[in-house]
Amino acid sequence: MLGKRLGAVIAAALTGIVLTACDDKMSSGATSDVIPDVIGMTLLDAKDELDPTGLDVETIDITGQDRMVLVEGNWFVAGQDLLAGQPAGDRTTITLSIGKEGEARAPEDPSPPAQDPPAVVPEVVGMKLPDAKAAIEALGLDVELHDDTGGNRSVFWEHNWTVSSQSVAGGDTVAAGQVLTLGVLKDGEHPPTTTVQAPAPSTTVDDEIAQMDPATQTAINDATYLGTLELGGIAVGDEQTAIAAGHTLCSDLSAGTDPFMIRYAMIKSSMDRNAPVSGDEAQWILEAAAVAYCPEFTADVTNSGFPR
Structure with missing residues (x-):
């Protein structure tokens, strides 16, 4: 009798082990229906x-x-x-x-970030733009630029610009991360007065360039274009190829092609070559070409739509 009972117990135990193993296999196989954690991924x-x-x-x-x-x-x-x-x-x-990138990466520490202490705004009026930006950004503040002539010009060579105004006075205290607006002018310029004035004559540099022979003018324009690309971190590669591309962009603008479509075509072409450029980089390249080779389109390019 004891032998029969012992055999029944062993059989029941073995049955439970087999059923448990089957349940484990069934549950472990249903993984494709589970939602993964994709936060932080591209x-x-x-x-x-x-x-x-x-x-x-x-x-x-x-x-x-x-x-x-x-x-x-x-x-x-x-x-x-x-x-x-x-x-x-x-x-x-x-x-x-x-x-x-930088906007969307999930924080590794779920606890709220520590608040930075308030910053005392430095007085930067009269400083060269690169020095002024360095002084402000070192305090954890952000900088926006405003053309104090009202012309809404783009700033390419920061060393040629000087701070003429600032949105928060020097000595005032602001929260970390606040954006300060710096009004800027090119060296030798002055803010416009309230009186109506005749249009300013061409600058001395423009007059000198206009009087140069075509070969010298071409060399200056090419140097401006290539230098602007380098300043924006754009890999130039073969210089003559890059210069030809800049002239092609101006030809497209002269033909009436919308700047947005030109940038879109640049981005699409770069992706096809497995060397993609971002919307910011395409905008930089197009503005550099306009400044160097077809300045009459600079305002159109600067104020056009901006893909990212």
Whole structure:
């Protein structure tokens, strides 16, 4: 009798082990329906990670600017509306909050960041622009620029500009991270007065360049274009090829092509060559070409739409 009971107990135990193993195998195999954690990934990698779930991916720009996504590898996921680890179930869509690098990387420490102490704004009026920016940014403050002539000109060579005004007076205290606006003028310029004045004559430098022979003018224009590309961190490669590309951009502008479409074509072409440029870089290249080779289009290029 004892032998029969012992045999029954052993058989029941073995049955439980087999059933447990089967349950483990069944639960471990259903992984494709579980929503992964994609925060911190590039949008490109996040889509690949979410592909097995069958969910459609929608995106929201965390800045609220609804910027266009051209290169998914340049955008990072800051949040997702479906929690990681839960089954996708009958859901069909997941929404990812995305931003550019530096905007969207999820913090490793969930605790709130420590608040920086207030900063005392330095007096920078009369300083060269690079020195003024360095003094302000060293305090954890951001800088925006304003052309004090009212001409809305772009600043390419900062060493040629001087600070003529600042939005917060020197000695005032502001919170860290605040944006200060610096009014700037080119060396030798003065803010416009309230009286109506005749248009300013061409600068001495412009007059001198106009009187130079064509070869010298071409050399100056090429040096301006290549120098501006270098200042913007744009890899030039073969200089003659880069110069020819700059003239082509001006030809497109002269033909009436919209600057937005020119930049879009630049970005698309660079992606096809596996050497993608960002929207910021395309804008820089186009403005550099306009300043050097077709200045009559500088205002149109500067004030046009801006893809990112």
